[in-house]
Amino acid sequence: MILSSWLSLLFTLSSLTMATASKLFQGYKKSLPTYSSPSSTSSSSVCNDGEWGIRSLIVPELVENGTTESIVLDCIYCLNEGEDHRIVVKWFLNDDPQPIYQWIPERHSRHASKRLSGRINLNYSIDSANPLTQYRAINIIKPTTDLSGDYSCVVMSPDNGDSKKAKMIVYAPPTKIEFNYTREVKEMPSALRKTRGDSKEDSPLNPSFEELLSSSPSHSSYTQSSTGLLRCDIKGVYPMPEVSIYRIGDENGTNPWPVTVVDTRIEEDKHRHAYNVRKVSLINDATLIKKFGLQPSIFECLVTLQLPNKKVVKRQKIMYTPVVNTFQAKGGQHRLGTTFLITLLTVFSGKLVLTLLGWQ
Structure with a gap:
């Protein structure tokens, strides 16, 4: 009888402990980003105010040619919770219709244009913990004057799209x-030489040095x-x-x-x-x-x-x-x-x- 009561009590405590642990785990799990699918949303990319789009574009305004190993251009955006998060991030330089960089999180695809081939570090990650933002930025290696211009970041999804532009000048002092x-x-x-008349009015009162040297006849x-x-x-x-x-x-x-x-x-x-x-x-x-x-x-x-x-x-x-x-x-x-x-x-x-x- 006593043994049966103890077993019943242990079973009840065990059930309560498992239920509590399960609730704690579920709450902790909800606080973490899910990496299984690009359609999930982490806390760092959700718009708290409900405005989908690019919040800021961080582009160095001035860079001196040949003095920097690399620079980072970042495009900070947020996404609405519950919407389709199959996004595409593109970077453009000046009026070139071809993007210099493109990232499609759903396909795990990153691509740099031929124009900047070897000059963009494709291994760079701005936020490795978030699958929807980790490769949004571009890391340019050894920027030179030919990379001066207007940089545009474009973020698109099936439901939304946004873009922002900023100018960067890579300047070079004279070599x-x-x-x-x-x-x-x-x-x-x-x-200054002039023909003189006989009258005093025609003769200069103070002849110049050139005129003195030229006054000798036949010279x-x-x-x-x-x-x-x-x-x-x-x-x-x-x-x-x-x-x-x-x-x-x-x-x-x-x-x-x-x-x-x-x-x-x-x-x-x-x-x-x-x-x-x-x-x-x-x-x-x-x-x-x-x-x-x-x-x-x-x-x-x-x-x-x-x-x-x-x-x-x-x-x-x-x-x-x-x-x-x-x-x-x-x-x-x-x-x-x-x-x-x-x-x-x-x-x-x-x-x-x-x-x-x-x-x-």
């Missing part, structure tokens, strides 16, 4: 900046006009930069004196997806001397990449010394070479006073 100059000297008849006056061509060559830059050439105004770099650009050449390096740019400016030595004197001038080629929320600046400097014009009288009787330096020119009381170094 090389060459800044130099060449000088050009042209000989031409002096524009023609000539002027050598010196100009400098400043050339700035920028190699391997992306995107297209802003380039300016100017004379540095003072030691602090303020009050720059801009120089007019007379020629611009742009070459697109399609292999490297970059630009080679040349800017040429013209300097007249006479103008330079008149404005700043005979001292050497420091010129700068400034290359600027105007990027979203960022500015990349590179610069190159050169020193340029203007040349004093040379005036000649044909016949060899009067000659002032460019190597002679005029140190003082003073006009006082209608008389011309010259102080010369190295007169021969």
Whole structure:
């Protein structure tokens, strides 16, 4: 009798324990994602507010060329509970109708386009615990400038579809900046020489130096006009930069004196997806001397990449010394070479006073 009562009690406790354990297990099981079928929904992909679609697109805005091993572009979306979850995730670049990446969870299929073959890591998983989101992101290996553009993520199901777009710029500072100059000297008849009349009104009160040299009869006056061509060559830059050439105004770099650009050449390096740019400016030595004197001038080629929320600046400097014009009288009787330096020119009381170094 006693043994029978104990057996009955143990059976009752055992039944209660199994029932409780079963309920606990069922509750725990419901809290876990089911991996048997893509149609199931895990907690991380369900829309709590009932709005199916892409919540955010995470795309790096700026990437410097050749400085990063890999980058991740992520497309965060959510799905409505109870709907068909046979989704397809696609990534597009610019206006190319062919996706650069496609993932179909139901078929366990991932594919990268030929354009990015070998440049997308197909083993990358953003969320390995969720079969509906684990391969939604793309991992691009060693991004380069040719991968700049608008990236679009498209998520589709039999009942819904959504897309978002974001821009990424892979920029490249110049690989090389060459800044130099060449000088050009042209000989031409002096524009200052004039035929004088006999009257005092026709004769200049203070004749110029050119006119003094050309006053000897039977000798023609000539002027050598010196100009400098400043050339700035920028190699391997992306995107297209802003380039300016100017004379540095003072030691602090303020009050720059801009120089007019007379020629611009742009070459697109399609292999490297970059630009080679040349800017040429013209300097007249006479103008330079008149404005700043005979001292050497420091010129700068400034290359600027105007990027979203960022500015990349590179610069190159050169020193340029203007040349004093040379005036000649044909016949060899009067000659002032460019190597002679005029140190003082003073006009006082209608008389011309010259102080010369190295007169021969």
